[in-house]
Amino acid sequence: MKPDLPTDLTWPHTSINNNAHRVGFWILAHLTHDPAYMEKVREEIDAAYLTQGPSAEPDMGLLLCDCPQLDAIWHETMWLYNTASAIRKATRACAVGGKRVSVGDQVMATFRQFHLNRELFGGDAGAFRPARFLDDKSLARRKGYAPFGGGHTYCPGRLFAQREIYLFVAETLRRFYLELVGGAEGTMMPGVDRNTPSAAAMGPERDVEVVLSVQKL
Structure with a gap:
């Protein structure tokens, strides 16, 4: 007997098709533009492979729990390139920021505004600096950091x-x-695509061209 499956699969399909590959792109793009940091992440990842050879698989426990540099760039990417929002319907009249909210009104909170708030995350909020999550281990639990929404x-x-994403990067x-790839544009990180709406992870305004060389395993 087959279990009942949801008839509306739009949400999970949308999340998979629009978020994971974009987050993976930003992580690899920043690592490629910072070879020294990439080597730190590569060393952590190599230590998570307990066996060698083309068919070796990482120990996911080590990959998830013993790779602080990878954790830092994951949190920084989710923090900086995310436009997730929370939408709530008011069940009673109230006021928010001096604005009157009536029963039945919809209120939207955009988490990117929180993430870029300098009062919450310091004067360099908006700049890509993964070390912030190494300097302050509690930052990913701070009120205002909500890349996956809430409630x-x-x-x-x-x-x-x-x-x-960890496995893809690894x-x-x-x-x-x-x-x-050389050239003036190639050495600069692309900005976000502000012309295409996104409900979560934002896409880049252009590609990053790289040369891939196969490593001998």
């Missing part, structure tokens, strides 16, 4: 997404050397 809409796939860095 009853807290993303149920957040743990799967983290594992998926396999890519283990199997390939990545080097930027």
Whole structure:
């Protein structure tokens, strides 16, 4: 007997098709633009592979719990390139920021505004600096850091997404050397695509061109 499946699969399909690959892109793009940091992450990842050879698989426990540099760039990417929002319907009249809210009104909170708030995250909020999550281990638990939303809409796939992206980054860095294609544009990180709406992870305004060299495993 087959279990009943949801008839509306738009939400999970949208999340998979629009978020994971974009987060993976930003992580690899920043690592490629910072070879010294990439080597730190690569060393952590290599230590998570307890056996060698092309068919070796990482110990996911080590990958998730013993790679602080990878954790830092994951949190920084989720913090900086995320436009997730929370939408709530008012069940009673109230005022928010001096604005009157009536019963039935919808109120939206955009988490990116929190993430870029200098009062919450310091004067360099908005700049890409993964070390902030190494300097302050509690930062990812701070009020205002909410890349996966919150409340009853807290993303149920957040743990799967983290594992998926960690494994993608690990396999890519283990199997390939990545080097930027030269040129003025190639040495600069792309900005975000502000012309295409996004409900979560934002896309880049352009590609990053790299040369892949296969590593001998």
